[in-house]
Amino acid sequence: MQTKLNRRLLAIWLLLSAITVGYVWIDRSANHHGARTASTVVTVSAVVLALFKVRVIMGEFMEVRGAPTLLRRLADLWIVIMAATMLGLYFAGKAAA
Amino acid sequence: MTTIDTAAPANGRVRRVPGQPDMWFFVFFESLVFTSYFGVYLYYRARHEQAFLRSQSHLTLWLGVVETIALLASSWSIARSVQTSRAGDHARARRDAYIAAGLGMVFLVLKVVEWVRQIQAGHTFTSSDFFQYFYFLTVIHFIHLLIGFVALGVLIYQLSSPARRDQELVETCATYWHTVDFFWVLIFALLYVVR
Numbered sequence: 001m002q003t004k005l006n007r008r009l010l011a012i013w014l015l016l017s018a019i020t021v022g023y024v025w026i027d028r029s030a031n032h033h034g035a036r037t038a039s040t041v042v043t044v045s046a047v048v049l050a051l052f053k054v055r056v057i058m059g060e061f062m063e064v065r066g067a068p069t070l071l072r073r074l075a076d077l078w079i080v081i082m083a084a085t086m087l088g089l090y091f092a093g094k095a096a097a
Numbered sequence: 098m099t100t101i102d103t104a105a106p107a108n109g110r111v112r113r114v115p116g117q118p119d120m121w122f123f124v125f126f127e128s129l130v131f132t133s134y135f136g137v138y139l140y141y142r143a144r145h146e147q148a149f150l151r152s153q154s155h156l157t158l159w160l161g162v163v164e165t166i167a168l169l170a171s172s173w174s175i176a177r178s179v180q181t182s183r184a185g186d187h188a189r190a191r192r193d194a195y196i197a198a199g200l201g202m203v204f205l206v207l208k209v210v211e212w213v214r215q216i217q218a219g220h221t222f223t224s225s226d227f228f229q230y231f232y233f234l235t236v237i238h239f240i241h242l243l244i245g246f247v248a249l250g251v252l253i254y255q256l257s258s259p260a261r262r263d264q265e266l267v268e269t270c271a272t273y274w275h276t277v278d279f280f281w282v283l284i285f286a287l288l289y290v291v292r
Contacts, residue, residue, distance in 0.1 A: 006177055013173040016282075020165045023290045027158055030292055036154050038146040039292040043139075050286035054279045061176040062275045063115040063268075071114055071121065078125055082132045082283075089136035093143025 012060045016053055023049070040094070047086050055079050115179075116269035124276050127241075131280055134237070135287055138230045142291070145226065150292065152227035155220055157211070161289040164207045165281065171200035172278040175249075175271045182256060182267050190267075191256040197274065198249045201242065204281075208239060234284050238277070245277040 023046065030042045055075070059065045064075045114121065142149045174197035182190035212235070215221075215228070222232045252270035255261045 042292040046286040046290040090139040093140035
């Protein structure tokens with residue numbers, strides 16, 4: 001039981017680390033002829049991937065997965081609020097630029 | 098008659114809140130505070146994309162990646178510690194907590210090295226809007242990290258004596274440490290990767 005649970009935690013850490021390393025690939029592919037350029041696709045992907053990681057950390061490491069429905073719903077609601085606030089203000093800034 | 102949700106999760110235990118509910122109020126409140134910082138940063142960044150891109154190019158992405166993986170590994174260690182403590186293996190739980198603290202120290206040292214490198218290169222708080230946000234977000238996070246070491250100290254103290262070992266308190270401290278971890282996950286994406 002214990003070994004199985006710990007193997008699950010290892011898999012979660014590997015997943016989170018793989019996404020983190022994946023950011024390097026995203027960053028490289030966003031360069032045009034070596035120059036850094038602004039990119040909505042990269043920005044939205046980076047934010048969404050980070051929030052996915054937060055959801056995994058909450059669910060697995062913080063044990064929200066096994067928590068009462070209220071806490072699980074609250075955690076999900078918070079992810080949605082964070083996403084809406086960050087992306088909403090990003091696009092508002094783009095529109096005002 | 099109770100209305101508490103007691104549906105058994107996959108592992109057969111009764112569903113319960115990890116740690117003290119007060120800590121979850123704190124986690125949700127702090128998340129809103131950090132989200133507002135992130136939102137303001139993204140708004141100004143989107144308005145002045147070229148200036149932010151120029152300053153951002155001075156950051157070292159791989160350093161941010163290593164810092165993130167170190168903190169994720171620290172979080173993973175504390176998650177193990179909570180599980181082994183619950184299973185009654187307090188010696189191993191304590192060892193995992195020390196590993197978590199050690200990995201937290203790795204993050205701390207890398208962060209200081211990064212700040213020193215940036216300052217030596219002439220990128221300070223007043224250099225540009227981007228670096229103002231960079232120092233503000235990383236320092237605010239750093240303060241949370243330092244408080245996190247106090248939480249880890251309490252956790253290790255709890256695990257050290259059979260007279261204590263309050264599992265709820267162990268989970269409460271762990272919840273705080275994971276929060277420091279996921280705030281960094283967001284800060285890393287916003288400062289190093291966002292274009």
